[in-house]
Amino acid sequence: xxxxxxxxxxxxxxxxxxxxxxxxxxxxxxxxxxxxxxxxxxxxxxxxxxxxxxxxxxxxxxxxxxxxxxxxxxxxxxxxxxxxxxxxxxxxxxxxxxxxxxxxxxxxxxxxxxxxxxxxxxxxxxxxxxxxxxxxx
Numbered sequence: 001x002x003x004x005x006x007x008x009x010x011x012x013x014x015x016x017x018x019x020x021x022x023x024x025x026x027x028x029x030x031x032x033x034x035x036x037x038x039x040x041x042x043x044x045x046x047x048x049x050x051x052x053x054x055x056x057x058x059x060x061x062x063x064x065x066x067x068x069x070x071x072x073x074x075x076x077x078x079x080x081x082x083x084x085x086x087x088x089x090x091x092x093x094x095x096x097x098x099x100x101x102x103x104x105x106x107x108x109x110x111x112x113x114x115x116x117x118x119x120x121x122x123x124x125x126x127x128x129x130x131x132x133x134x135x136x137x
Contacts, residue, residue: 002033003031003032003033004033004056004057004134004136005008005031005033005034005035005037005053005054005055005056005057006027006033006034006035006055006056006057006059007035007037007046007049007053007055007057007058007059007061008020008023008024008027008034008036008037008059008061009036009037009038009039009041009044009045009046009059009060009061010039010041010060010061010062010063010066011041011043011046011060011062011067011068011070011071012041012042012060012062012066012067012068012069012070013040013064013066014025014039014040014061014062014063014064014067014070015040016039016061016062016092017037017038017039019049019061019063019092020036020038020039020061022123023059023061023091023126025034026123026124026126026127027059027127027130028122029122030083030127030130030131032130033053034036035049035053035055035133043070043071043073043077044077044134046060046074046100047054047077047078047081047083048081049081050078050081050086051081051083054073055083055086055087056087056134057086057087057088057089057124057130057133057134058074058078058086058087058088058089059089059090059091060074060088060089060090060091061090061091061092062083062090062091062094063092063093063119064090064093064094065093065094065095065097065110066096066097067092067093067094067095068094068095068096068107068108068111071090071094071108071111071113072081072111073111073113074088074111074112074113075088075112075113076112077111087114087130087133087134088112088113089113089114089115089116089117089126089129089130090103090108090113090114090116090117091100091117091118091121091126092117092119093118093119094108094114094118095107096117100127101118102115104118105116114133115133125132
């Protein structure tokens with residue numbers, strides 16, 4: 001079976017690289033083909049990379065609290081770029097302030113994301129969701 005292709009990166013003006021490196025290793029070890037864009041990645045770069053490699057999912061990480069602003073409009077831009085239906089995940093410290101994870105999930109789903117994960121989520125949780133959502137196993 002061909003490996004599922006993921007685009008991974010830290011969106012916006014965020015430079016938090018440790019979580020990105022941990023996720024990159026976890027996704028590779030789980031058998032995914034990962035294109036890691038690193039830190040300080042604008043929305044358009046995620047989308048451009050996804051088009052170029054024929055990605056199955058885009059995984060957006062953010063730790064500095066501005067993810068909600070950085071991710072607004074991403075689903076629409078994906079649709080416009082021919083990525084209609086691509087899996088969109090976001091994880092990390094995605095909003096400013098102490099907000100219950102259920103509220104964060106609601107906000108991101110309203111923006112067109114398939115899933116949103118709070119800070120400290122075990123990478124295996126994300127991997128299990130990816131496998132389920134991509135029809136693996």
